Structure formats: structure tokens, C-alpha cells
Amino acid sequence: MIHPIPSGTRDVLPDETRELRTITEAVRHVFEQAGYGEIYTPALEYEAVLSRSDLRAARPAFRVFDERGQVLALRSDMTVPIARVVATRYANSEPPLRFCYFAHSYRAGRPRARQAREFLQAGVELIGSPAPHGTAEVLTVICRALDACGLRDYRVGLGDASLYPDLLRGVGVSDEDAARVLDRLVERDFVGLEHELSQLPLDDAAMALLLRVPQQRGGADVLRGPPGPVADAVAGMRRVQELLAPEVGERIIFDLGLVRDLGYYTGAVFEVYDPALGAPIGGGGRYDDLLGRFGRPLPAVGFALGVDRLHVALAGEERQIDRAESVDRAESVGRAEPVDRADQVEQARRP
Amino acid sequence: MSPTNDLIIALPRGALFEPTLDRLDRLGVDTSEVRANDRKLVFEELGIITMRPSDVPTYVEAGAADVGITGKDVLLEQASPAAGEARRDVYELVDLGYGRCTMVLATAGGPDPALAALRRLGIVRVATKYPRIAASHFEETGRQAEIIEVKGSVELAPLTGLVEAIVDLSATGRTLGEHQLVVREEIARCTARLIANPVAHKLKARAIDDLVERLRAD
Numbered sequence: 096m097i098h099p100i101p102s103g104t105r106d107v108l109p110d111e112t113r114e115l116r117t118i119t120e121a122v123r124h125v126f127e128q129a130g131y132g133e134i135y136t137p138a139l140e141y142e143a144v145l146s147r148s149d150l151r152a153a154r155p156a157f158r159v160f161d162e163r164g165q166v167l168a169l170r171s172d173m174t175v176p177i178a179r180v181v182a183t184r185y186a187n188s189e190p191p192l193r194f195c196y197f198a199h200s201y202r203a204g205r206p207r208a209r210q211a212r213e214f215l216q217a218g219v220e221l222i223g224s225p226a227p228h229g230t231a232e233v234l235t236v237i238c239r240a241l242d243a244c245g246l247r248d249y250r251v252g253l254g255d256a257s258l259y260p261d262l263l264r265g266v267g268v269s270d271e272d273a274a275r276v277l278d279r280l281v282e283r284d285f286v287g288l289e290h291e292l293s294q295l296p297l298d299d300a301a302m303a304l305l306l307r308v309p310q311q312r313g314g315a316d317v318l319r320g321p322p323g324p325v326a327d328a329v330a331g332m333r334r335v336q337e338l339l340a341p342e343v344g345e346r347i348i349f350d351l352g353l354v355r356d357l358g359y360y361t362g363a364v365f366e367v368y369d370p371a372l373g374a375p376i377g378g379g380g381r382y383d384d385l386l387g388r389f390g391r392p393l394p395a396v397g398f399a400l401g402v403d404r405l406h407v408a409l410a411g412e413e414r415q416i417d418r419a420e421s422v423d424r425a426e427s428v429g430r431a432e433p434v435d436r437a438d439q440v441e442q443a444r445r446p
Numbered sequence: 447m448s449p450t451n452d453l454i455i456a457l458p459r460g461a462l463f464e465p466t467l468d469r470l471d472r473l474g475v476d477t478s479e480v481r482a483n484d485r486k487l488v489f490e491e492l493g494i495i496t497m498r499p500s501d502v503p504t505y506v507e508a509g510a511a512d513v514g515i516t517g518k519d520v521l522l523e524q525a526s527p528a529a530g531e532a533r534r535d536v537y538e539l540v541d542l543g544y545g546r547c548t549m550v551l552a553t554a555g556g557p558d559p560a561l562a563a564l565r566r567l568g569i570v571r572v573a574t575k576y577p578r579i580a581a582s583h584f585e586e587t588g589r590q591a592e593i594i595e596v597k598g599s600v601e602l603a604p605l606t607g608l609v610e611a612i613v614d615l616s617a618t619g620r621t622l623g624e625h626q627l628v629v630r631e632e633i634a635r636c637t638a639r640l641i642a643n644p645v646a647h648k649l650k651a652r653a654i655d656d657l658v659e660r661l662r663a664d
Contacts, residue, residue: 250648283535283537287538348648372509
């Protein structure tokens with residue numbers, strides 16, 4: 096008998112659970128060492144409370160009515176619930192506050208792109224620690240956690256959510272036009288971006304700047320370039336960079352075009368990449384205004400790693416190492432016995 | 447660095463194939479092996495993989511290819527909000543300019559049968575290979591349509607009375623004319639686009655920027 100489950104959800108059986116557990120235990124250890132206390136919150140919240148953060152940020156995809164007709168929503172991330180916890184349960188506590196979580200969240204997703212509708216995240220929130228120190232701390236925790244899992248080739252993209260809006264405002268683009276331009280950037284559509292900009296009354300220099308800046312990404316030399324309207328954001332990124340230990344700093348890709356598709360980010364934003372996976376493993380950023388909407392105005396920063404994606408990336412790196420080793424072996428074996436022996440080695444090692 | 451900068455590039459077979467290879471030739475990639483091998487899919491030394499155009503975003507989004515070339519029509523069809531799905535998570539980097547064609551709404555000549563159907567029956571039947579583009583076009587223009595997806599020659603559908611209108615890609619308008627169909631509305635202008643995987647765009651930034659620059663300069 097086949098009894099279906101909703102698309103984008105899945106059962107996790109013991110072999111996989113064991114591997115996932117290895118990952119979450121390694122990450123949990125790092126989080127705890129760094130002083131982040133683990134919490135749980137309900138998967139279901141009142142929609143009205145989640146929406147305080149603004150609907151675009153909370154974007155609950157699944158809602159139900161309870162027996163009294165109240166609208167409940169499945170959380171779409173842990174950042175908003177933790178903001179609620181801080182405002183209600185820690186209303187008088189002295190910041191900074193450090194929380195971590197290992198929890199499932201729910202979004203409308205496309206199963207085809209490994210975007211599950213239910214997904215497990217491992218993350219931290221650092222409340223009451225402003226930029227640049229809070230940002231640098233969280234970046235460090237991300238790298239320590241990924242190191243602890245044994246991920247080798249990851250990089251962390253660092254950008255600033257206010258950079259491009261500042262730039263648009265700086266060259267005199269109205270908020271309404273800016274929103275349309277930003278949509279194209281969020282969609283990663285540079286052809287559309289150029290088209291939107293060409294509709295605006297901009298001089299050539301402004302046009303060139305608006306097209307060039309979001310494509311700039313790479314090492315610290317990216318931060319030396321652009322003056323003028325983006326100077327604040329770039330100076331902020333440089334201050335973060337100065338606080339990072341070398342082994343963390345060398346993981347960073349400075350990315351002036353990095354935007355995250357969540358309404359609440361106000362400053363630094365980040366994304367984690369690994370060559371073994373075609374999509375980011377996780378991300379986060381500063382959300383200095385969100386806590387204020389729950390009545391406890393505090394600067395904050397956090398990130399979440401997709402545990403399933405991290406697992407896939409680790410498995411992908413393992414395969415690459417295996418392949419490299421088998422090529423080495425094939426080459427040394429190959430001198431004595433040609434190709435087909437090498438093929439056997441290769442095949443035996445493939446999963 | 448190899449001509450494609452050690453990137454894996456997904457190329458569309460079909461109408462865009464020749465002009466795409468011509469373009470790569472001008473960048474110094476020797477594509478003669480690709481031209482000579484109709485049925486080969488992977489050209490490892492060149493970093494080239496070939497597939498149908500509508501598969502290019504799939505391979506690029508998943509990271510099986512770093513970059514790819516496909517038509518804007520394909521990107522639109524896989525991104526239309528009417529489908530209730532987010533667009534493909536890929537960067538759209540360059541409008542390559544070639545493969546120019548137009549997504550059109552066409553009907554039989556004479557009095558517009560689509561208008562008559564909307565007025566009298568409240569709904570128009572539309573045949574297309576691009577159900578999402580067609581659906582969102584009618585949704586955005588506030589008209590009701592029954593979208594009928596066909597896989598073969600779309601022109602057959604209005605000639606047999608299956609539908610009153612079609613949504614299809616037209617390069618020269620010749621095929622439409624041959625079947626006595628006339629263009630009623632232009633929905634979108636489409637050209638070939640260079641797309642990139644979002645992780646490759648960060649981790650292989652230099653190689654991708656170099657390719658973009660050379661394609662723009664060409």
C-alpha cells in the first residue's frame with residue numbers, strides 16, 4: 096500500500112537520521128561552546144503575531160483555524176518566533192542574548208529544486224549586539240560550525256542589504272522606481288535590471304555605477320573601489336572584516352550585489368556556498384528593526400543553515416575526494432595495467 | 447584557462463544551436479567537434495554539454511552546469527507567476543541578442559474569433575506549447591481563457607476548431623501566414639540569454655565575469 100505524504104515533505108529513516116544527527120551534534124557543540132542557549136518554540140503561532148514583523152518577512156504558507164476560529168500559521172523561519180520570545184519572556188533581561196535552535200520551518204516550496212516545504216534548520220540569533228562586533232561574532236560561529244561538520248571548501252558571501260537601496264537613493268531614484276529595480280536584483284535578473292534602469296532619467300555615470308556595483312564580488316579588493324553613496328555600507332563591511340580571525344576572513348566573499356529575499360534585513364547579509372551544491376546552504380543577516388516591532392527595540396543578527404543541504408554538500412565533497420583518490424590510484428595502477436582496471440577502481444568507489 | 451574558462455556550459459540544441467556555436471567560435475572555442483557530433487551530449491574537453499533548450503535552466507539551477515544559454519521564452523515559461531511557483535533560481539546575465547522572436551497571440555484572419563468567443567461565451571480557448579505564459583497573459587489582461595496545452599504543431603488547433611486562438615513563438619511570421627493566421631497581440635520579445643548558477647556566480651566569479659565581458663564585447 097502506498098499512502099502519500101505532501102510533496103516537499105519526507106520521512107527520514109534511521110541510516111539518514113544517524114548521519115543528520117552527527118551533523119547537528121557537531122553544530123550544537125559549537126553553538127553551546129559559543130554561549131548560545133538552545134530553545135524550542137511552537138511550530139504553530141498566531142498569524143497575527145507572526146505578521147507583526149510584516150507579512151513579507153513572515154510569509155507563512157500554511158494556515159489553519161483552531162476550534163475558536165483563530166488563525167494559526169506554521170512558522171516560516173525561527174527568527175520571528177525568537178523575536179517574539181525575546182520581547183515577551185526576556186522583556187527586562189540585559190542584552191546581549193544568545194539563542195540557538197534546531198527546528199523545522201515551513202514554506203511554500205518547489206520540490207524540484209530541493210526546496211522542501213518542511214525543512215530542518217540549525218541556526219543562532221544574537222540579540223542586542225550591534226554591528227560590527229555582533230556580525231563578526233556570528234560569521235565566526237558559522238565558520239566554526241561548518242568546520243566542525245568537516246565541510247572543506249565552503250565560502251561565506253557577505254553583503255549589505257542597505258547598499259543598493261542607498262545607492263539608488265544617492266543617485267536620485269524615487270522609492271517607487273527603486274522598488275521595481277530592487278525586484279529585478281532579488282530575481283537575479285541583470286538583463287531586467289538594465290532594462291528597468293534604462294527607463295529612468297539617469298546620466299551615464301550613474302547608470303554605469305548602478306550596473307557595475309551589484310556585480311562586484313570577490314576578495315577584500317572589492318571594498319576598495321566604490322566611493323560615494325555606498326561608502327557607508329562598504330565601510331561597515333570593512334569594519335566587520337577587520338574583526339575576523341584570518342581563518343574566518345579567508346572564507347569570506349565580499350559581494351556588493353548580495354540581497355536576500357526576506358523583508359527584515361537591515362544591514363549585513365550573508366549566504367553560505369559550497370562547490371558541491373548548486374544552491375546556498377544557508378544564510379542570514381542583521382535585522383536591527385525587527386525586535387522593535389515586538390516592543391523591544393534591540394539590534395540583532397542571526398543565521399540559519401539548512402541541515403539537509405549541508406548533508407548533501409558533505410556527501411558531495413566526500414564523493415569528490417573519493418573520485419580524486421581513485422584517479423590517483425588509477426594513475427599509479429594504470430602504469431602496470433591499463434584502462435579497464437582503473438575503471439573497476441572508479442566504479443567500486445562510486446556510491 | 448580553456449576557452450570557456452573551465453566552466454561547464456549548457457548549450458541548447460535546436461534553433462539556437464547554430465548561432466550559439468557561431469558565437470562561441472568567435473570567442474576562440476573550436477566547436478567543430480560539437481558540430482560534427484549530432485548525437486553526442488557531453489564534450490568534456492570543451493566543458494560543453496548539450497540538451498533541449500527547456501532543460502538548460504534545470505541543469506544550471508541544480509549546478510550540473512555553471513552557466514547556460516537558452517531563450518527568454520524558456521525562462522518566461524518557467525517563471526510565470528500564474529504557475530504559482532517562484533522563478534528558476536538562476537542569474538540572467540546577458541541578453542545575447544540573437545534568436546530574436548516574439549511570443550504572440552494569433553487567430554484566424556477576418557473578424558477576431560477570440561473576441562467573439564469572449565463576448566458571447568465569456569471564455570476563449572487557447573492552444574499553446576507555453577501554457578504558463580499564455581495563462582498569465584490572459585490573467586494580467588483580465589480575460590478568461592481555457593488553456594489547452596499541445597505538444598505538436600499549434601497551428602493545427604485553430605484550423606480544426608479545437609480553439610479560437612493560439613499563443614506561440616514567431617520568428618518571421620511565415621508559419622502563421624502559411625496557415626492563414628494573423629497576429630492579434632504581442633506578448634513578449636525573446637532573445638537568447640546567458641544564465642548562471644547562483645553558487646557558481648560567487649565561487650567562479652572571475653571565470654564568469656570574463657565570459658560575460660567577452661560575450662558583451664563580441
